[in-house]
Amino acid sequence: MPENVKFTLLGFTALMAxxxxxxxxxxxxxxxxxxxxxxxxxxxxxxxxxxGLGALALASLSQSLSLEFKRSRWAMTLGMLIFSGGCMVYAVTSQKFIAMAIPLGGLGYLFCWALAIKDLAAKFKKPLKP
Known part of the structure; x- marks a missing residue:
């Protein structure tokens, strides 16, 4: 399955959820x-x-620029599960160990965007002239 389709499915699933x-x-x-x-x-x-909207944006970039953003997708998925899911579960259960894991999901979100920036910059990096 192409990477842009995986990102699109991730985005739609996140928005539906x-x-x-x-x-x-x-x-x-x-x-x-x-x-x-x-x-x-x-x-x-x-x-x-x-x-979820960000995943759709990366899906569009993936398609139009022939970039995979594979590591970004994994980091975003982890962010969604650990940060967003953790916030919702912690709100309902008040389990402290969940609250302690939530910042790791935030790091997942940050890594997602940092990796996307890195991949996008590498795509347009001009080679140095000797």
Missing amino acids: AVGFGAFGAHGLEQSLSAKQLATYQTGIEYLFYH
């Missing part, structure tokens, strides 16, 4: 979570949504 989990949070958890817990849950949803 953000809508579904967002609706669940707004209608199913509103009465049972504190304001702080709901804010944490909402942070997870927002970052999942933003990075």
